[in-house]
Amino acid sequence: MDPIPPKPSEDLSARGYELLVKAVVDYAIYMVSVEGRIVSWNAGAERIKGYSAEQAIGQHLSMFFTEEDRAAGRPAHLLATALATGRAQDEGWRVRRDGTRFWALAVMDLVHDEEGRVIGLAKITRDMTERHDSELQLQELRAQLFQAQKLEALGQLTGGMAHDFNNLLTVIIGASALAARTQDPKRLKELLGSIHEAGLRGSHLTQHLLSFARQRDQQQQLVELENTLHSAQMFFTQALPKGMSLELQLCPPLHPILVDPSQLEMALLNLIFNARDAMQESGTIVLRAENRHLQGEWENLHGDFVLLTVRDDGVGIAPEILPRIFEPFFTTKGLGKGTGLGLSQAYGFIRQQGGTIRVDSTPGAGTSVTLCLPARPREAH
Numbered sequence: 001m002d003p004i005p006p007k008p009s010e011d012l013s014a015r016g017y018e019l020l021v022k023a024v025v026d027y028a029i030y031m032v033s034v035e036g037r038i039v040s041w042n043a044g045a046e047r048i049k050g051y052s053a054e055q056a057i058g059q060h061l062s063m064f065f066t067e068e069d070r071a072a073g074r075p076a077h078l079l080a081t082a083l084a085t086g087r088a089q090d091e092g093w094r095v096r097r098d099g100t101r102f103w104a105l106a107v108m109d110l111v112h113d114e115e116g117r118v119i120g121l122a123k124i125t126r127d128m129t130e131r132h133d134s135e136l137q138l139q140e141l142r143a144q145l146f147q148a149q150k151l152e153a154l155g156q157l158t159g160g161m162a163h164d165f166n167n168l169l170t171v172i173i174g175a176s177a178l179a180a181r182t183q184d185p186k187r188l189k190e191l192l193g194s195i196h197e198a199g200l201r202g203s204h205l206t207q208h209l210l211s212f213a214r215q216r217d218q219q220q221q222l223v224e225l226e227n228t229l230h231s232a233q234m235f236f237t238q239a240l241p242k243g244m245s246l247e248l249q250l251c252p253p254l255h256p257i258l259v260d261p262s263q264l265e266m267a268l269l270n271l272i273f274n275a276r277d278a279m280q281e282s283g284t285i286v287l288r289a290e291n292r293h294l295q296g297e298w299e300n301l302h303g304d305f306v307l308l309t310v311r312d313d314g315v316g317i318a319p320e321i322l323p324r325i326f327e328p329f330f331t332t333k334g335l336g337k338g339t340g341l342g343l344s345q346a347y348g349f350i351r352q353q354g355g356t357i358r359v360d361s362t363p364g365a366g367t368s369v370t371l372c373l374p375a376r377p378r379e380a381h
Contacts, residue, residue: 028125031111034118036061036079048127050097061123064094066101082108082121094125103132171198201234222376223261225254225289225306232265236272236287243282246272251290255306255375259353267346271310271369274343278314278367286311291375299356304375313366322361346371 028045032038037060041053049056049064062075069075069092082088087109094104106125113119172195179191233248240246257264268287275285288309294301317325326347346369350357354374361367 026126028123030056030123032061032079032108032121032123034083034120036075039120045125048096048102048125049094055097064104064125066093066095069093078106078108079121082110083118086110091128102127103129165202168198168202171195220258220260222256222258223264224256225308226250226252228261228264229287229289232268233287235265236269239269239272240276240285241281244276244279245284247284247286249286249288251288254289255291255304256378257306257353257373258376259373263349267349267371268308268310270343270346271371274369275310275312275314275367278312278316280314283313292372294372298358298372301356301372305355306373306375307370308373309368309370311366311368316363316365316367317359317361318363322359325359326357343369 026044027042028048029042030038030045031040037058038056041051041056045056046052051059060075061079062070065075074090074092078088078090087107089108090104090106092104093101094106095101104125105128106123108121108123110118111120111122175191175194175198179188179195182188182191229248229250233246237246272285272287279285286309288307288311290307290309292305292307294303294305296302325343327344347357350371350373355372358370358372359367360370
């Protein structure tokens with residue numbers, strides 16, 4: 001029997017590539033015309049989208065989009081972007097033949113012939129539903145963990161708050177008793193002013209507590225740090241024992257930052273907790289805020305930033321421990337005295353904002369932890 005003569009290598013490679021594309025089942029790979037009509041179909045497209053080649057070829061690619069996306073013009077926008085720039089990428093819900101939805105990552109590229117003329121577009125779609133669902137579950141777990149951290153923080157704040165409320169009530173009760181006995185209008189006005197001031201302080205503290213404890217979706221907003229830190233100082237002080245104080249050092253005017261306020265407050269509170277635990281029941285914790293223009297000296301960051309530093313004069317951190325301090329659940333505190341999540345929360349928060357965190361510590365002399373947050377321009381009024 002005579003051997004079968006080999007095919008020319010060009011024919012073999014072209015035919016082999018066609019067979020390869022048709023055989024792929026993990027990706028939907030197909031061609032569409034410049035008008036968006038489907039002209040080829042592979043096994044992966046049939047498996048992912050549920051349409052056979054006979055059912056799909058000739059149809060418009062918009063058939064895979066949700067009604068909401070079609071109404072919003074998303075298919076036309078994707079096609080127009082690919083034709084104008086040579087490539088378009090999209091991620092979102094798509095619809096199978098049976099009506100079920102899947103989360104798709106789609107890429108569309110222009111295809112040219114040998115003379116450079118556009119003959120259509122190659123579209124590759126991957127079913128990312130499992131990854132999308134996993135990310136949603138991870139976000140939910142992060143939100144639950146964040147709320148649990150807030151509840152833990154509230155437990156540490158209640159002792160100081162009870163003491164502060166007791167002092168306020170003492171002022172109110174004492175001043176009201178004196179006001180009932182005095183006949184001097186000037187003295188009466190002074191006493192009523194003390195009662196009013198104590199009531200406002202208690203109201204402010206309660207509102208801050210309720211705002212901090214409330215479970216809500218994380219939402220970024222433009223934060224003016226001078227007002228925010230002044231307002232939070234009294235709240236943060238509740239975490240400290242009687243012989244310890246919190247000194248606020250601001251270098252105005254501070255740039256605004258775009259953050260979720262509750263996450264910022266939680267990060268600072270975690271740093272204050274750590275500073276408190278590193279000191280011996282007395283001393284001063286410094287919370288400092290200043291602007292800084294960076295030119296790559298901090299992890300290659302460039303531009304305007306705001307530095308928020310929490311500094312203590314406690315025991316410091318041993319050099320061999322320093323590389324591990326941002327690991328989740330890592331703690332040097334005794335059993336029941338720390339979860340090891342405070343610094344990891346602060347680290348995750350600062351990275352999400354496009355900033356960095358820096359720790360400088362000398363054993364026996366104290367620690368400074370600095371949050372470096374990108375500045376935002378002020379909105380024009």
